[in-house]
Amino acid sequence: MEIRDDVREGFEKKLRKEPTCVFSDEIKIYKKMKVLVATEKPFAKVAVDGIREVVEKNGYELALLEKYTDVNDLYKAVADADALIVRSDKVTKEVIDHAKNLKIVVRAGAGYDNLDLEACTARGIVAMNTPGQNSNAVAELVMGLLVYTVRNFYNGKSGSELMGKKLGILAFGNVGRNVARIAKGFGMDVYAYDAFMTADQINATGMATAVANQEALFETCDIVSLHIPATAETKQSINYNLVGKMHKGGILVNSARKEVIDEAGLLKLMAERTDLKYITDIMPDADADFKAFEGRYFATPKKMGAQTEEANINAGIAAANQIADFFKTGNKKFQVNK
Ligand code: 3PG
Numbered sequence: 001m002e003i004r005d006d007v008r009e010g011f012e013k014k015l016r017k018e019p020t021c022v023f024s025d026e027i028k029i030y031k032k033m034k035v036l037v038a039t040e041k042p043f044a045k046v047a048v049d050g051i052r053e054v055v056e057k058n059g060y061e062l063a064l065l066e067k068y069t070d071v072n073d074l075y076k077a078v079a080d081a082d083a084l085i086v087r088s089d090k091v092t093k094e095v096i097d098h099a100k101n102l103k104i105v106v107r108a109g110a111g112y113d114n115l116d117l118e119a120c121t122a123r124g125i126v127a128m129n130t131p132g133q134n135s136n137a138v139a140e141l142v143m144g145l146l147v148y149t150v151r152n153f154y155n156g157k158s159g160s161e162l163m164g165k166k167l168g169i170l171a172f173g174n175v176g177r178n179v180a181r182i183a184k185g186f187g188m189d190v191y192a193y194d195a196f197m198t199a200d201q202i203n204a205t206g207m208a209t210a211v212a213n214q215e216a217l218f219e220t221c222d223i224v225s226l227h228i229p230a231t232a233e234t235k236q237s238i239n240y241n242l243v244g245k246m247h248k249g250g251i252l253v254n255s256a257r258k259e260v261i262d263e264a265g266l267l268k269l270m271a272e273r274t275d276l277k278y279i280t281d282i283m284p285d286a287d288a289d290f291k292a293f294e295g296r297y298f299a300t301p302k303k304m305g306a307q308t309e310e311a312n313i314n315a316g317i318a319a320a321n322q323i324a325d326f327f328k329t330g331n332k333k334f335q336v337n338k
Contacts, residue, residue, distance in 0.1 A: 020059050021082075021103075021327040033060040034101075035323060036081035037316075038074055040089050041302065042066040043108075047312035051085070054320035058328070071095075078102065083323045085316065086114070088303065091127075093119035104326050106334075108315040109134055109306055110174065111257060113230040117337040126326060128334040130318040132174040134311035138281075139178030141305045142225055142255050143186070145279050145298070149251055153298060163187035168221030170214055171195075172202055175255070176227040180207040193217045218245040223253065230257035240265030246276065254280040255305045263289075270296065281305050 019028035035055045037048065048064065055062040065077040071094075078084060078099035084091070085106050096102065096119040104126045107115055112129045120127040143162075151159035167183050169176040172194040180190045184207065192208035199210035211217050218224055224246065228234045239262035243252055254261065263286045270276055270293050283299045284290055290297045306315065325331040332338075 022330065024330075029327075033082040033327060034063055034080055035060050035083040035085065035320065036063045036065065036077055037085045038065040038068070038077060038089055039085075039087050040066075040068055041087055041307070043087075043312040043316045044309040046309055047316040050313055050317045051320045054317055054324060058324040060324070060327075074098075083327075085319045085323070087306075088114050091115045091120075096120060096123055096125065099125075104128065104323055106130065106319040106322055108312075108319040111229050112336050113257065113259070115336075121337045125337075126332055126335050127337040128319075128322055128326075128332075129336055130315045130322065130334065133314035133318045134306035134308075135174035135178045137308040137311035138175045138255050138305035139182055140308075141281060142175075142179050142253055143182050145253055145255075145281070146223060146251070149253075149277060149279050149298065152295065155295075164189065165223060166191060166221040168192070168211070168217040168224040169208060169227060170217060170224060171227040171229075171256075172197055172205070172208065173227060176225070177205065177207060179225055179227070180205075191217060191220055215242065215245055218242055218250075219247075221246070222249065223251040226252070226254045226256040226260060228256055228260055230259040234260050236260070236262040236265075238262060238266070240269050243276070244269050244273070248275045250275070251277045251279060254278070254282060256282070258282040258284050 020033045021029035037051060052062045063077060065073060068074055074095060075098040078095060080101055081099060082101050083104045084102060085108055087108055091105055091114060093116050102125050105115060105120060106128045108130050110129060110131055115127050117127055146162060150162060163186055165188055167188045167190050169179055169192040172192040176192060183190050190208040191211050192202050193211050193214050194202060202208055202210035211220055226238060238260050243266060263284050266278060267286060267289050277296045280299045282303050287299055322334055
């Protein structure tokens with residue numbers, strides 16, 4: 001599109017000094033962008049204040065939709081949003097269909113299985129995550145859950161210690177590495193497997209000993225901590241046969257996604273193997289059935305891994321900055337629908 005320089009300059013002076021969004025030298029947008037934060041599980045207030053500061057400093061407007069229970073409220077709120085920040089909120093094709101102005105959606109967190117990437121791509125909407133920003137929070141929760149478990153859920157009876165125990169980390173990304181770092185402080189013997197890393201790469205971190213495959217991880221370790229995303233390959237991959245490889249007294253801890261567990265298989269195994277424990281930060285669909293295994297099962301009432309002020313600030317402000325950077329410079333570094 002050819003725009004005469006004097007015409008463009010005139011518009012720039014008349015409307016705003018700075019464009020709010022620069023797609024190219026020719027295409028600049030001067031309207032006040034609207035950034036919607038839609039969080040069914042809200043960020044801490046201090047994080048929302050930080051997001052607002054970034055949004056307003058860049059000349060945009062912030063809209064907040066928190067603790068919504070009706071998806072129609074989300075449909076209404078996205079109708080005029082140019083950018084969207086979410087947590088585990090489902091951004092379905094229907095949400096995208098209602099968001100006629102949407103240009104970017106950022107999942108403030110690591111796992112983006114809640115975003116319909118196909119629907120985003122079909123509309124030319126950039127989808128991003130904020131990798132690493134909440135990983136320490138999740139890792140600390142994992143270790144807290146483990147202490148709680150080996151001390152018999154603090155029931156007053158004699159428990160056991162983590163020191164000297166073998167901890168297996170399945171997927172050695174940001175969260176897995178933070179778990180390894182803290183577990184080393186506990187004096188644990190840390191092992192890891194990651195389908196996207198070689199054994200040499202894992203060993204070179206100096207944080208864990210690589211094992212050949214996930215079966216070996218379950219065979220070797222007293223405790224296995226899951227850090228795999230929910231993908232077509234991983235869904236229901238943690239099953240009867242795999243967990244059944246753990247030796248007596250094995251503990252499975254899940255701070256990843258409920259979808260990676262074959263719940264029917266795990267229920268069957270726990271009924272047969274009365275020594276195994278399952279501890280999770282994501283309540284299974286079959287929570288009521290798992291509850292039958294008293295003293296061997298615990299689920300947090302709501303996913304709490306990333307629910308700290310620090311993680312909310314890190315992930316929320318990173319999301320706001322990524323949006324501003326995308327609008328101002330076109331930076332798509334954290335795009336996940338390439
Ligand atoms: C993530 O993928 O970043 C974590 O699971 C955190 O999810 P949450 O923002 O819904 O707590």
